[in-house]
Amino acid sequence: MYTFIQFVKKEFLHIFRDYRTLLVLFGMPPVQLLIFGYAVRTEVNDANIAIYDRSKDYISCEISQKLLSSQYFKLTNYISNESEIEAGFRQGKYKVVVCFAPEFSKQLERTGNADVQFLIDASDPNISNLLYGYISSIIADYQNTKINKLSKAGWMVTPQIKMLYNPEMKSVYMFVPGLLALILMLVSALMTSIAITKEKETGTMEVLLVSPLKPSIIIIGKVIPYTLLALLNAFSVLALGVYVFGVPFKGSFILLLFETLIYLGTALSLGIMISTFAKTQQVALMVSLAGLLLPTTLLSGFIFPTENMPLPLQFISNFIPAKWYLIITRNIMLKGLGFSYIRNETLILISMMVFFLIVSMKKFKIRLD
């Protein structure tokens, strides 16, 4: 145990002495978050909107007026027939269609509740997300300033929002889970594989191998500092996302922590596996960048939704741990779902981890050739 603690201590010394890398590791995620967070948060003004009002009563007209008088929406046309809606979206005439059912006000009077339906073109997730927000706040505002004063029995106008073409509505909120997946992969897999190959390069691995040190101690000793570092990093991103950017966190924190640890384990075992193949830091770096970071960014569904990819890429994406972790975090954070909904993804991650670990253990050499 004494040996092990000394080993871990040494690893921490390496990490803290290399303050440049440390700076990049901790500086980069917030910067990325800021760039992505703000870059996608551009204002949308004068989004085209069409109105399909089958009621034409005073409340439906007032809601339409309220929408159009905001700076966000601009009326293109009134729709008189349901069959026109689809065509207009396809031609890109408008981004949003507001639908009022017949006898809107009467429905409200009778049942105390009426639904306004909004159809949003969500093919651009960022814009649709913004529009979603605008609509929600305009309706809420109308509810507060108007309906609440009129109503006697707590009438409710509820916006029913339907995303077309991209129903899951990938957006800025999706960025935080994505960044989590990326950082964890970067710190764990990349840094561990580099830390191990570095010892090979400087020749110190030779001395470690000749010593009675067990390979498992070498590996676990290497991995522990980076696990802690990665977790710390992940939580700083999470906190920044939640408190600065208002990303919702609906699910269980404990569950997320548990899943994150599993994903971390997968990434670390991947890093160890790389280092058993790679002889130099340069090779480890190249393999990690090309084999891990690019797919993690591009194929995991972090930036581009996997379901829109060509089939071969969709197939490949199944082998990327980040894809499953992304599904898990989004389900926990954004949808507030429990473990039963992400059991399969968790199992996939665990089996990946076991696979990598077995390969690494088979490949890890107690000798030099």
Added chain:
Amino acid sequence: MISDKKVIKVENLTKRFGSFIAVNDISFEVGEGEIFGFLGANGAGKTTAIKMLTGLLLPSSGEATVAGFDAFRQSEKIKKNIGYMSQRFSLYEDLTIAENIRLYGGIYGLSNKHIKEQTNILLTKMKLIDYKNSLIASLPLGWRQKLAFAVAMFHDPKIVFLDEPTGGVDPITRRQFWDMIYEAVSEGKTIFVTTHYMDEAEYCDRVSIMVDGKIAAIDTPSKLKQQFNVKSINDVFVRLARPNMALNQ
């Protein structure tokens, strides 16, 4: 033969790194056609001095001219007129002999035709012509070092700096290497060489011994031995670098 013309002139040359003085006020001259052995313990400041003389490092103060060019203002001209070879880095292992020569010839702006002709002449002379298209990595160390020396002289420089050129080389190849040095000198080149083999110090026309950033002794090997009343340059070296140790023995 060593002429009176001085091709390296160093006066009060100093290099500071912050508060640390790596090279402290050294002065010496090297004549044309001379083999000058530049000795010193690890960390005595040899490498820093060589870097200044080869135009890789700007001196802090003092004066230095190499091949007639000023080390402060004309480092690019110096680089063009000297050859340099070190034990640590000499040739690209993943290129062939011919490719390495082509590369160095190209760096010094020699014409393609000239490079081709000279390559054949050189390799024939070194009996390496059959290995023209072999990768450097496949050659024994001794061959590589000899080839590296030849490549360092390919652009016909006036002065060649050799930084521990024979480290780890077998004794026969080491002597063949010195044959090459003598031959280069007979063609009028000047050789500035560092080595850890003290017997090689005896092959030099003059040697200087650096201790703690200063030149502690400079003369011909035989005069140095006379001066310190010892049998070998190694003993001179030990006397200068570790006075206490020499007394103990």
Added chain:
Amino acid sequence: MIADKIVHVSNLNKSYKAVQVLSDISFEVKEGEIFGFIGPDGAGKTSLFRIINTLLLPDSGRVSVFGLDTKKDYKSIRQRIGYMPGRFSLYPDLSVEENLSFFASIFGSTIAKNYHLIKDIYSHIEPFKKRKAGALSGGMKQKLALSCALIHKPDLLVLDEPTTGVDAVSRTEFWEMLKNLKNQGITIIVSTPYMDEASLCERIALISQGKILDINTPEAIIAKSESKLFSITAEDKYSLLKLLRNYSDCKTAFLFGENVHFSCRSENADKDKISEYLRLKAVENFEINIISPNIEDVFMELMTR
């Protein structure tokens, strides 16, 4: 297995891809001796040392250390070996003290526990114990690496070219240290490309291109040398060398410090004949002596044989 044989190697072969790096190597190292492998870079010294310290497996042949098999019992062997690889494997970003205490800890030991072992060596660098290992000079790195290899009190020290790239003074100091360690009962196997260090070992193996040329005490190796050797000096060494090479009876002529070492093909060569030749060539102030060869002379003789 005889108890006093620390290392026992017989008929060992090792190749990488098509290159045979070690061929038919056999030798023994006795307990408490300093055994040196003398040979240039690329002779196979590093591969051989890695096989001895269980880092590599031979293609064929038997290797045992402390009477244990290097393949089966590598764990027990590793406990008792101190290894210093050719490149002074230290952590450049850790301080002198941190390096030493780390290497002690991987053997479950501490600096304090075995301080007496390294005291002589470590005291040279202890004033700089807070300095990063990367900022040390070659000689100091070498001392630190030796301290690190010693700190767990090994029975056998395997030192791969510990003096390469280190200045002559540090080299002399280093050999002094090895002698002290030997006196404390540690067996030492050391390799070096410097022929002059051979005489500092009790027994040596001359190794070149993967083959052992000879094994014995330095004195016995020299005694076996057959050719009569002349040491000749003159003002102009290089022209002397060239003249001697053109001498009809010349077998070898090599520069040797301030002299030329010269041997003849014929048995009955003598000073007078050579003097006559040199005078004929108008060489002035030359001096000829018959000398007994040193290890380097013998090495070259064996290499050219």
